[in-house]
Amino acid sequence: MSDLPLPRFAPNPDRPVYGETPRPEWLKVRLVDNDDTRGILELVNRKHLNTVCQEAQCPNIFECWGRERTATFMLMGDVCTRHCGFCAVAKGVGRPLDPQEPRHVAEAVLELGVRHAVVTSVNRDELLDGGAAHFAATIHAIRDLVPGVTVEVLVPDFLGSEAALETVLAAAPEVLNHNTETVPRLYHRVRPDAVFERSLELLARAAAWRDARLPAMRVKSGIMVGLGETFEEVLETMRGIRSAGTDALTVGQYLQPHARRLPVERWWTPAEFARLREEGQAMGFTSVESGPLVRSSYHARAALGATKGGEAAGPL
Numbered sequence: 443m444s445d446l447p448l449p450r451f452a453p454n455p456d457r458p459v460y461g462e463t464p465r466p467e468w469l470k471v472r473l474v475d476n477d478d479t480r481g482i483l484e485l486v487n488r489k490h491l492n493t494v495c496q497e498a499q500c501p502n503i504f505e506c507w508g509r510e511r512t513a514t515f516m517l518m519g520d521v522c523t524r525h526c527g528f529c530a531v532a533k534g535v536g537r538p539l540d541p542q543e544p545r546h547v548a549e550a551v552l553e554l555g556v557r558h559a560v561v562t563s564v565n566r567d568e569l570l571d572g573g574a575a576h577f578a579a580t581i582h583a584i585r586d587l588v589p590g591v592t593v594e595v596l597v598p599d600f601l602g603s604e605a606a607l608e609t610v611l612a613a614a615p616e617v618l619n620h621n622t623e624t625v626p627r628l629y630h631r632v633r634p635d636a637v638f639e640r641s642l643e644l645l646a647r648a649a650a651w652r653d654a655r656l657p658a659m660r661v662k663s664g665i666m667v668g669l670g671e672t673f674e675e676v677l678e679t680m681r682g683i684r685s686a687g688t689d690a691l692t693v694g695q696y697l698q699p700h701a702r703r704l705p706v707e708r709w710w711t712p713a714e715f716a717r718l719r720e721e722g723q724a725m726g727f728t729s730v731e732s733g734p735l736v737r738s739s740y741h742a743r744a745a746l747g748a749t750k751g752g753e754a755a756g757p758l
């Protein structure tokens with residue numbers, strides 16, 4: 443095995459963050475330290491890339507890196523211009539974009555051998571297009587180097603710019619994902635720089651583009667629970683997301699990344715997540731991933747297979 447350290451990860455999942463109540467048994471995470479885990483870390487470091495797996499301290503990093511051999515690439519650096527109360531990513535002023543980054547991501551996708559590439563970014567509100575052209579360049583670079591791969595992009599709201607969104611959509615990703623994150627009542631605390639209605643508008647515009655030009659594309663969104671929302675508020679938020687034309691939904695438990703972020707208000711149970719899945723399916727979502735450890739790109743390729751009505755395949 444390599445001498446590289448294990449990837450940056452959330453605090454020990456068996457031990458609560460400062461101020462948290464003890465985490466329940468269903469939030470235990472199996473740690474995997476093997477050649478695949480360390481090989482992906484070496485690849486990410488060698489290509490000078492960032493992954494949301496590391497920066498957002500995703501609890502599934504060892505499953506995805508160690509067993510499924512997948513990673514979600516994070517474009518445009520590791521510093522975000524927004525100040526969300528839940529996110530572990532550093533806040534501040536972003537550095538100049540690396541014009542070689544799209545090619546490096548494509549090379550990593552080729553080397554990993556994945557068939558469904560997931561790409562996200564920090565918010566870069568200071569850029570005229572919010573980084574939309576960088577997303578499009580990355581989609582094209584992946585397609586050019588790895589023909590046949592499907593691409594999922596998890597995009598910011600681009601401050602409501604329709605032109606920026608269309609720049610990404612014109613590159614024809616298989617999945618356009620944008621997270622609404624929480625219920626409208628909590629936006630001022632959880633997403634102070636965002637607007638719930640603006641996120642719904644982005645999803646609706648993507649759905650309209652899908653219906654008019656990209657019938658194979660799927661529109662996706664995700665929310666967290668555990669920040670003080672009620673069950674009915676979550677259902678109402680899900681209805682709004684579905685009404686915007688969204689195909690797929692992810693619902694997961696919020697985990698406090700460190701003491702300076704919002705505390706967990708409540709641990710939702712597996713039974714409650716199962717009920718949310720059932721409710722979402724009844725609303726007409728073609729794919730609903732709902733569980734304590736579910737995140738935006740969790741089982742992403744399987745979800746794409748489900749939304750297309752085909753047999754869901756693994757990530758490799």
